[in-house]
Amino acid sequence: MMENDRYYVERCLDGHPDDFRHLVRRYQPVLLAHLAGKLGSRDRAEEAAQETLVRAYFKMDTLKKPESFFAWLLGIADLVAKEEQRKELIRRRRESACASVEETPEPEFSQDFSLEAAVAALPEAYRTVILLRYYGGLSCSGIAKQLDMPLGTVTKTLSRAYALLRDSLQGRTVSEVQQ
Amino acid sequence: MNCAEYQGLLVAYLEGLLTDSQKQAVEEHVKQCETCRTELEGLQTLQQRLVGNGKALAQSDLEEQVMNRIIREQSARLKSAGQAGMGLRLRRLIMKSGIVKLAVAAAVILAAAGGIFLWTSTKSGVALADVLAKMEQVQAFIYHMDNHMKMTGPGAAPAEVDVKMTWLIADGYGMRMDASVPDPATGQMVEEQTYLLPEQKVMLTLTPAKKQYERMMLDDVALQKQKDESSDPRRLIREMLAAPCKDLGKTVLDGVEVQGFRTADPAFTGGLRNSDTTLWVDVKTWLPVRMDVKLKVNEQMEMRISQYGYQWDVPLSAAQFHPVIPPDFTAGVADGMKIPAMTEQGAIEGLQFCIEFLGKYPESLDPGEMMKMFQSLQANPTPAMKKLMQEAAQSKSVEEGTARTMKAITPLQSLMMFHMSLVAQKKEPVYYGKIAQPGDIAQILLRWKTGENEYRVIFADLHAATVDADTLAKLEAGLPK
Numbered sequence: 001m002m003e004n005d006r007y008y009v010e011r012c013l014d015g016h017p018d019d020f021r022h023l024v025r026r027y028q029p030v031l032l033a034h035l036a037g038k039l040g041s042r043d044r045a046e047e048a049a050q051e052t053l054v055r056a057y058f059k060m061d062t063l064k065k066p067e068s069f070f071a072w073l074l075g076i077a078d079l080v081a082k083e084e085q086r087k088e089l090i091r092r093r094r095e096s097a098c099a100s101v102e103e104t105p106e107p108e109f110s111q112d113f114s115l116e117a118a119v120a121a122l123p124e125a126y127r128t129v130i131l132l133r134y135y136g137g138l139s140c141s142g143i144a145k146q147l148d149m150p151l152g153t154v155t156k157t158l159s160r161a162y163a164l165l166r167d168s169l170q171g172r173t174v175s176e177v178q179q
Numbered sequence: 180m181n182c183a184e185y186q187g188l189l190v191a192y193l194e195g196l197l198t199d200s201q202k203q204a205v206e207e208h209v210k211q212c213e214t215c216r217t218e219l220e221g222l223q224t225l226q227q228r229l230v231g232n233g234k235a236l237a238q239s240d241l242e243e244q245v246m247n248r249i250i251r252e253q254s255a256r257l258k259s260a261g262q263a264g265m266g267l268r269l270r271r272l273i274m275k276s277g278i279v280k281l282a283v284a285a286a287v288i289l290a291a292a293g294g295i296f297l298w299t300s301t302k303s304g305v306a307l308a309d310v311l312a313k314m315e316q317v318q319a320f321i322y323h324m325d326n327h328m329k330m331t332g333p334g335a336a337p338a339e340v341d342v343k344m345t346w347l348i349a350d351g352y353g354m355r356m357d358a359s360v361p362d363p364a365t366g367q368m369v370e371e372q373t374y375l376l377p378e379q380k381v382m383l384t385l386t387p388a389k390k391q392y393e394r395m396m397l398d399d400v401a402l403q404k405q406k407d408e409s410s411d412p413r414r415l416i417r418e419m420l421a422a423p424c425k426d427l428g429k430t431v432l433d434g435v436e437v438q439g440f441r442t443a444d445p446a447f448t449g450g451l452r453n454s455d456t457t458l459w460v461d462v463k464t465w466l467p468v469r470m471d472v473k474l475k476v477n478e479q480m481e482m483r484i485s486q487y488g489y490q491w492d493v494p495l496s497a498a499q500f501h502p503v504i505p506p507d508f509t510a511g512v513a514d515g516m517k518i519p520a521m522t523e524q525g526a527i528e529g530l531q532f533c534i535e536f537l538g539k540y541p542e543s544l545d546p547g548e549m550m551k552m553f554q555s556l557q558a559n560p561t562p563a564m565k566k567l568m569q570e571a572a573q574s575k576s577v578e579e580g581t582a583r584t585m586k587a588i589t590p591l592q593s594l595m596m597f598h599m600s601l602v603a604q605k606k607e608p609v610y611y612g613k614i615a616q617p618g619d620i621a622q623i624l625l626r627w628k629t630g631e632n633e634y635r636v637i638f639a640d641l642h643a644a645t646v647d648a649d650t651l652a653k654l655e656a657g658l659p660k
Contacts, residue, residue: 017249024245029237036236046239053245054252112232134229135236140194151196159190162225169225 002026009066012057020057026136027070028053031077033135034127037120038081039088040113048084052077070136070146074128118168126161129154180204185215189222319349319495323488329481343368352500353377374502383502386511392504393511398520429462432469436462466491480547516586521596527641529594530624536563540612540624540639544598549591601627611658615639623654 002022011019031052036045056076063072119130132138132146140158144151185208191197192205209216326342343359354375359368373384382395427439437459444454453475459468472484520528533541538561541552556564567587601608608627615624622639629635634651637643646654 018246020249021242021246024242028239028241029233032236032239032241033233042239046241050241050245050248053241054248057245057249058252112228112235115228115232130229134233137233137237140196155190155194155196158194159187162190162222166221166225 004067005069006066009060009063009069012060017057020053023069024053027073029135029137030070030131031073033116033119033131034074034077035081036113037116037118038078039084040117044084048077048080052080055080070132071128074131114169115165118165121168122161122164126157126164129157130161130165133158180208182212182215185209185212186218189215189219192219193222193226319347319352319493321345321347321488321490321493321495322486325483325485327483347495347499349495349500352495352497355500372502374500376502383504384511385502385504385508389511390505390508391511392508393514393516396515396517398517398522427457430459432459435468437468438462464491478547517589520593521600522593523597523635523637523643525590525593526597526625527637527643528590529592529597530637530641532588532590532594534617536561536567539617540615542613544595544610544612544625546595546599549595598625609655614658621654623651623658626651626654 005023005026008019008022028049031049032042032045035048035052036042039045039048052073056073059076063069119127122130128147129143132143133140138146140154141151143149144154147154185205188197188201188205192202197205209219322345324344324346326340326344328340328342340361342361345357347355347357356373358371358373360371361368369386369388371384371386373382375382380397380399382397384393384395386392423444424440424442427441429436429438431437439457439459441455441457443456455473456471458470460466461468467489468487470486472482474482474484530540533539536556537552541549543549560568567584570583598608598610606627606629608625610625611623612625615622616639619639620642624637624639624641626634626636629645632648634646634648635643636646636651636654
């Protein structure tokens with residue numbers, strides 16, 4: 001039987017590091033989706049997700065509310081993504097400074113980068129619901145439980161998130177067509 | 180319903196959250212209305228895209244990579260624990276492990292203090308006396324002991340600790356224990372060897388995996404107890420004899436015909452009320468085959484101790500009892516710590532500790548109650564407690580944090596164990612912590628019987644005196660029992 005986040009967090013804190021793997025299993029797709037949208041490449045997203053999980057493990061004793069592990073994990077992921085983006089920026093600058101015009105490698109997009117980017121660009125409340133529903137494998141009632149909100153609010157948020165995603169995807173399609 | 184209202188139901192429809200009649204209404208409407216049908220199809224397309232992307236991402240497998248990185252970093256961080264940035268600091272375990280060790284100490288001591296030989300007065304005494312007589316001829320023996328502890332806090336995940344030990348005991352040489360204990364930082368089992376060295380008054384523990392040694396200092400009382408009691412099964416049988424026990428009759432255990440005895444006498448466990456001990460003895464040799472002790476210290480802590488796999492009269496060499504500390508081993512953080520003194524002076528220091536940390540005397544000296552008190556103190560700490568917790572949290576390593584906490588609460592252990600020993604020795608201890616005011620020179624705090632018409636009393640200002648029964652009666656006159 002799957003236990004809740006709090007249980008595994010406390011198991012880790014009680015000296016059972018191996019139980020962290022349950023949390024890795026539970027959140028790796030969500031993290032990857034979250035990071036792929038921000039970083040634009042599957043490989044970089046995987047690296048950043050690893051880094052996020054390892055950091056989360058070693059910082060677990062600073063987690064005040066074990067039940068909000070997921071929100072906390074996304075916070076760490078954002079930090080890691082920002083660092084990655086900065087490194088990438090420096091790398092690009094250095095490369096453009098060295099005029100030995102080496103072909104900038106094509107960013108290796110994951111399967112559906114436009115979708116991942118659109119998800120990453122959603123306001124947080126909508127993004128969380130989308131991530132949990134499609135990447136965290138939760139049902140609407142599961143999300144309601146995890147985020148402690150009424151079921152009706154979950155479907156409403158989801159509905160609004162779809163509208164935002166479709167707008168954003170259509171906008172992108174238009175600009176892609178223009179190119 | 181109008182189109183906007185139908186569209187408001189589409190997500191719930193796709194999620195299968197509508198009632199049958201609502202579902203039917205949506206389906207009917209979508210058939211007729213092109214706008215809503217297009218909306219529904221748009222949603223379905225997006226959903227499929229999200230599902231597909233989710234599946235693609237779920238195929239990445241970070242689990243092993245992440246777990247391997249954690250294990251590598253954990254051990255690297257532990258090795259350089261002297262530097263900043265350590266492994267995951269198990270804050271809760273640090274604070275708890277003082278209590279864990281307290282409980283282990285309690286368990287070891289549970290059988291230790293008795294000593295009064297009452298076996299002739301028990302019903303099954305004759306048979307048990309045979310067991311004992313047989314055992315005392317045994318020169319050297321080995322046995323296994325498993326100690327399982329389970330702790331639950333309110334709203335917290337249960338913590339379980341398993342310690343596996345092999346004891347080697349030889350009359351002429353002393354005692355050695357090889358143990359497998361979980362490392363508080365990693366949860367991995369770590370091998371340890373512990374030697375009792377009576378001449379040096381030291382208990383030495385070697386941990387080869389950490390290239391580390393630790394010496395615990397023993398005072399004479401503790402030395403005597405450690406030497407001839409703690410985990411010596413002969414001692415446990417004497418304790419068993421001293422308690423009212425039930426004959427369980429004969430049965431077969433691991434192919435051996437055995438006879439069982441069972442007791443739940445609190446005196447057997449130093450006053451712990453919820454205990455249950457079973458001893459099985461080989462009917463042919465009258466030597467123990469298995470012993471199980473179940474203890475419920477309080478609602479939050481349970482222990483199970485099993486002894487089995489006895490090998491009697493085994494050839495053991497002196498070398499097995501004389502440790503050599505390899506030159507590259509270093510002293511661990513607990514090196515030099517004192518074993519809690521189970522003496523009147525130790526108890527007085529424990530009571531002083533309570534005033535400092537609680538601001539008053541504890542209401543009860545029952546180990547379960549004391550543990551609860553200590554736990555509530557962690558949630559709502561006094562300044563002295565806060566300081567202790569901060570020090571533990573700032574320690575360079577888990578071990579150091581544990582050692583600091585342990586060192587700090589040693590007086591509390593002394594107090595608890597001293598009281599347990601009084602209960603086990605049936606010295607009629609009575610404790611008045613509920614009503615005693617710290618500093619009151621005339622108020623009785625703890626008393627116990629030391630002889631015919633003779634009692635020892637610790638007063639609320641922590642001086643001690645020996646009094647006769649009349650004086651005691653005057654002191655206790657008017658006090659609630």
